[in-house]
Amino acid sequence: xxxxxxxxxxxxxxxxxxxxxxxxxxxxxxxxxxxxxxxxxxxxxxxxxxxxxxxxxxxxxxxxxxxxxxxxxxxxxxxxxxxxxxxxxxxxxxxxxxxxxxxxxxxxxxxxxxxxxxxxxxxxxxxxxxxxxxxxxxxxxxxxxxxxxxxxxxxxxxxxxxxxxxxxxxxxxxxxxxxxxxxxxxxxxxxxxxxxxxxxxxxxxxxxxxxxxxxxxxxxxxxxxxxxxxxxxxxxxxxxxxxxxxxxxxxxxxxxxxxxxxxxx
Amino acid sequence: xxxxxxxxxxxxxxxxxxxxxxxxxxxxxxxxxxxxxxxxxxxxxxxxxxxxxxxxxxxxxxxxxxxxxxxxxxxxxxxxxxxxxxxxxxxxxxxxxxxxxxxxxxxxxxxxxxxxxxxxxxxxxxxxxxxxxxxxxxxxxxxxxxxxxxxxxxxxxxxxxxxxxxxxxxx
Numbered sequence: 426x427x428x429x430x431x432x433x434x435x436x437x438x439x440x441x442x443x444x445x446x447x448x449x450x451x452x453x454x455x456x457x458x459x460x461x462x463x464x465x466x467x468x469x470x471x472x473x474x475x476x477x478x479x480x481x482x483x484x485x486x487x488x489x490x491x492x493x494x495x496x497x498x499x500x501x502x503x504x505x506x507x508x509x510x511x512x513x514x515x516x517x518x519x520x521x522x523x524x525x526x527x528x529x530x531x532x533x534x535x536x537x538x539x540x541x542x543x544x545x546x547x548x549x550x551x552x553x554x555x556x557x558x559x560x561x562x563x564x565x566x567x568x569x570x571x572x573x574x575x576x577x578x579x580x581x582x583x584x585x586x587x588x589x590x591x592x593x594x595x596x597x598x599x600x601x602x603x604x605x606x607x608x609x610x611x612x613x614x615x616x617x618x619x620x621x622x623x624x625x626x627x628x629x630x631x632x633x634x635x636x637x638x639x640x641x642x643x644x645x646x647x648x649x650x651x652x653x654x655x656x657x658x659x660x661x662x663x664x665x666x667x668x669x670x671x672x673x674x675x676x677x678x679x680x681x682x683x684x685x686x687x688x689x690x
Numbered sequence: 691x692x693x694x695x696x697x698x699x700x701x702x703x704x705x706x707x708x709x710x711x712x713x714x715x716x717x718x719x720x721x722x723x724x725x726x727x728x729x730x731x732x733x734x735x736x737x738x739x740x741x742x743x744x745x746x747x748x749x750x751x752x753x754x755x756x757x758x759x760x761x762x763x764x765x766x767x768x769x770x771x772x773x774x775x776x777x778x779x780x781x782x783x784x785x786x787x788x789x790x791x792x793x794x795x796x797x798x799x800x801x802x803x804x805x806x807x808x809x810x811x812x813x814x815x816x817x818x819x820x821x822x823x824x825x826x827x828x829x830x831x832x833x834x835x836x837x838x839x840x841x842x843x844x845x846x847x848x849x850x851x852x853x854x855x856x857x858x859x860x861x
Contacts, residue, residue, distance in 0.1 A: 457717070461839065462773070513718035514776045521773050549718050562712030565705040569735070570789050633792030638716065642783050649832035654839055675795050682799060690796060 437474045437534050439491040439501045445538055446470065446478060447505040450487045452545055453520055456513040457643040460656035466524045470537070473530055484510075484662030509601070510666075511549070512643045519544040552592045559638040560585035566634040576625030579616055580635040587612035588638060602673050609636050609677030617685045632690075639674050641667040695743070699736050706735030706784045713780035723777055726766050730781035734759040734834075738785065749826050756782050756834025764838055778835050787827040794820040 446467050453463050460482045471478050475495060481488040486506045493499040523540050526532050532540070549555075563584035564577040572580065591608035595601065616635045620628040648663035682690055710731025714724040734755040741751035763778035797817035800806050807813065833840070 459775075462775075512716075514714075514779065515718050515720045518720055518772045518776055522771075550715050555716055558712035558715040562709045562716075565708045565712075566784075566786075566788060569702065569705050569709070569784075629792075630789065633789045636792075637786060637788045640786065640788075642786070643717065643779060645828065646779065646782070646832045646835050649829070650836040650839065653836055675798075678795060679799055682796075687799060687803070 435474075435534055437476070439476060439493055439499055440503075441534075442471065442474060442476055443489055443491040443501050443503045445534075445541060446491065447487055447489055447503055448545075449520060449541055450480065450482070450489065451505050451507040452516065452541075454482065454484070454487065454507045455510050456516040457510075457647065458517050458520075459647040459650040459654070460659045461650070461654045462517065462521075466520055469528045470524045472528055474534065481658075482656060483658050484666060510644075513547075513549055515547060516544055519547065552589070556585050556588040556592070559588045563635050563638055566637055567630050570630040570634050571627055572630035572634070573626040576619065576627055576631040579619040579625060579628075580631040583612045583615035583631070583635040584638050586615060587635070591639075602669065605639055605670055605673035606677040606680075609639055609674040610681045612636050612639075613678045613681035614685070617681055617689075621685060621689050636674055636678060639670070641670040644670075699739055702739045703732040703736040707732035709735075709784045710777075710781045713783045714777065717780055719776045719780060720772065723770055723772050726770060727777040727780040730759050730763060730766070730777055731784040733762065734781055735784045748823070749830060752785050752827050753830040753833065755785055756831050757837055758834075760834040760837035774838065775835065782831045782834050785827070785831055787824050790820045790824040790827070794824055 449470070450463050450467060453466070463482060464480060467478050467480070471491070475493065477492045477494055479490045479492075484507070486504060488502065488504045490500060490502040523532070523537065523544065527537055550558075560581040564581035567577045567580040568574075587608040590611050591604045594604040594607055612635050613632065616628070616632045619625055619631050625631060644663045645667040648660045648667060651657075651660035651663065707728040709728075711724050711728035713731070714727035719727055737758055738751045738755035741754060742748065746754075759778055759781045760774075763774040763781070766772075766777060767774040794817055797813055797820065800813060801817065
């Protein structure tokens with residue numbers, strides 16, 4: 426446990442700290458942290474500088490009040506919107522480690538600011554690598570669901586193509602929801618061809634598993650964790666976000682199935 | 691317990707390992723712990739496979755699989771010095787009920803055609819069955835991942851000790 430007896434010599438203004446903490450909180454929210462984790466990390470970070478944090482975390486923004494423990498008059502309240510959401514779990518590890526280090530008194534405030542900047546710049550895996558991984562994992566999921574080797578190959582190609590199409594759409598700054606519709610449309614078009622031409626033994630498994638890479642697992646699971654831990658507004662926001670993505674996937678699949686003929690399914 | 695059965699369990703483990711590993715990449719887990727995600731995924735899924743083969747219900751088997759992923763994930767978090775969510779999240783995705791979700795959706799599309807409903811009214815029952823199964827399985831996955839928050843009193847996973855009597859003031 427951190428010892429509060431080793432008070433650093435530096436004095437940090439609550440405004441300065443609020444800016445840093447909001448930066449960390451919004452980045453963590455966008456990369457898929459549940460509210461309990463953010464609250465814990467930031468309280469840990471505030472301890473060495475004798476500050477106290479109160480937060481209201483929603484899915485789209487953070488309201489934060491920072492109070493000095495020595496001087497209650499010295500209080501600041503700020504709000505900031507989150508950047509676009511994209512799951513990146515490595516950032517959670519890095520922020521968690523940084524806050525533990527800061528809580529143990531190993532980092533000065535300036536070092537924490539620099540470390541935050543570094544962590545924010547950590548890049549995700551290359552999207553080609555992710556697309557290949559997505560293809561392979563959808564093929565394996567297809568095999569686990571009882572598909573034959575041919576079905577698995579079709580699922581692999583379909584998931585790979587859909588994943589690349591989605592990155593392409595997002596790069597051109599279209600609405601993220603549209604990217605889910607089109608990606609699931611393209612994926613289902615390929616797996617639907619498998620259904621119509623009967624390449625594999627169990628084409629239904631390829632249809633069902635090839636779109637799983639779009640499923641918003643992190644928001645949905647975080648929503649339930651928030652519900653358990655009592656962050657109700659965030660829980661509902663996440664559930665709504667996850668449900669609308671699921672709806673978009675269903676719309677894309679429906680369009681594709683309607684195009685290929687519902688009686689073939 | 692034949693050789694054939696063991697071989698099938700190992701095959702199941704291998705496939706789920708790859709799924710966990712690749713899903714870790716999709717979620718941006720650190721490169722060094724991707725194999726832990728794969729291992730946990732393989733473990734949870736093959737455990738479910740064995741339970742299903744021994745006659746356990748699907749929901750119970752998935753619950754046991756995801757809870758064991760969650761618990762072993764806490765142990766791995768201590769060893770690898772990473773938050774458990776980095777590997778339990780991709781690992782639990784291996785248990786995702788994709789086929790039932792798809793059948794629910796396909797049923798709903800067919801429900802829009804009045805002729806189909808008249809010829810085959812049982813379709814409503816099928817949709818209800820698939821929907822409830824999908825939702826229950828998703829809930830069990832969430833329970834598995836948040837098992838640390840549900841079972842243990844300490845707020846941070848770093849403070850959880852297995853098998854040791856803990857002092858209350860360290861919470």
